[in-house]
Amino acid sequence: MTTPLRLAVIQMNIVAGDPEANFAKMQTRLEEAAALSPKPDLIILPEMWNTGYALTEIQALADPDGERTKRTISAFCRKYAINVLAGSIAQLRGDTVTNTVHVFDRTGSEIAEYSKIHLFQLMNEHLHLESGTEPGRFDLEGVPAGMMICYDIRFPELARKLALEGARIVFVPAEWPHPRLHHWRTLLQARAIENQMYVVSCNTVGESGGSNFFGHSMVIDPWGEVIAEALEEETILAADVDLGLVEEVRNRIPVFADRRPELYS
Ligand SMILES: NC(=O)CCC(=O)C(=O)O
Numbered sequence: 722m723t724t725p726l727r728l729a730v731i732q733m734n735i736v737a738g739d740p741e742a743n744f745a746k747m748q749t750r751l752e753e754a755a756a757l758s759p760k761p762d763l764i765i766l767p768e769m770w771n772t773g774y775a776l777t778e779i780q781a782l783a784d785p786d787g788e789r790t791k792r793t794i795s796a797f798c799r800k801y802a803i804n805v806l807a808g809s810i811a812q813l814r815g816d817t818v819t820n821t822v823h824v825f826d827r828t829g830s831e832i833a834e835y836s837k838i839h840l841f842q843l844m845n846e847h848l849h850l851e852s853g854t855e856p857g858r859f860d861l862e863g864v865p866a867g868m869m870i871c872y873d874i875r876f877p878e879l880a881r882k883l884a885l886e887g888a889r890i891v892f893v894p895a896e897w898p899h900p901r902l903h904h905w906r907t908l909l910q911a912r913a914i915e916n917q918m919y920v921v922s923c924n925t926v927g928e929s930g931g932s933n934f935f936g937h938s939m940v941i942d943p944w945g946e947v948i949a950e951a952l953e954e955e956t957i958l959a960a961d962v963d964l965g966l967v968e969e970v971r972n973r974i975p976v977f978a979d980r981r982p983e984l985y986s
Pocket residue numbers: 768841844870871872873875895896897898901904
């Protein structure tokens with residue numbers, strides 16, 4: 722067994738259209754996560770935690786160039802020597818807004834950024850946001866990792882690409898509402914099983930912007946076992962992941978060696 726990584730998933734309610742309230746809550750939750758024993762190696766935040774889905778006002782609410790987020794999270798990482806995958810934020814870039822994750826290491830340096838590739842039409846994202854154009858990858862203390870945001874998990878091609886490029890663990894910040902809990906659980910488990918990797922999701926919870934979010938943040942191992950799952954309330958979900966299990970599962974059923982990509986397109 723390799724040294725496990727301790728994760729803390731912050732499942733919180735988001736006040737749509739109120740970045741001040743959301744920044745305040747996010748900082749309180751980060752402090753609570755940092756005080757856990759043992760201290761987490763990585764803290765994960767949910768999708769669009771700064772603004773929620775206040776899309777009609779998003780130009781005014783989005784964080785210009787992500788500066789406030791970067792300043793705040795980077796200082797936290799430095800203070801506590803913890804990595805943070807800062808969920809996603811609504812980020813203003815010139816006159817467009819993206820749904821963007823920033824990842825910071827223990828020194829507070831930003832090590833990766835990913836903007837949601839697949840915009841979710843059912844929640845009008847395509848009318849207000851600009852989609853990303855690059856898959857999200859980073860190196861988590863020597864472990865190749867990937868990111869997808871919420872609706873992205875409906876696209877197995879993206880998860881497979883991340884796995885083929887080396888990802889052993891993929892993080893999924895989300896704002897996924899009722900009534901699609903069965904899709905959420907099934908798709909997350911499928912992405913973990915088919916790619917034989919850890920999948921760690923962080924959903925929001927409670928009413929926000931007229932939708933009702935069910936929480937159920939999950940940590941799923943490469944065999945598809947749910948090793949931790951939150952209920953429908955605010956919480957910090959802690960779990961240890963043993964990345965050595967990825968190799969073990971991939972050796973047990975050699976899915977990657979058995980692929981026939983020449984027959985698929
Ligand atoms: N924020 C999102 O991308 C929601 C995706 C979702 O609810 C779905 O069913 O897909």
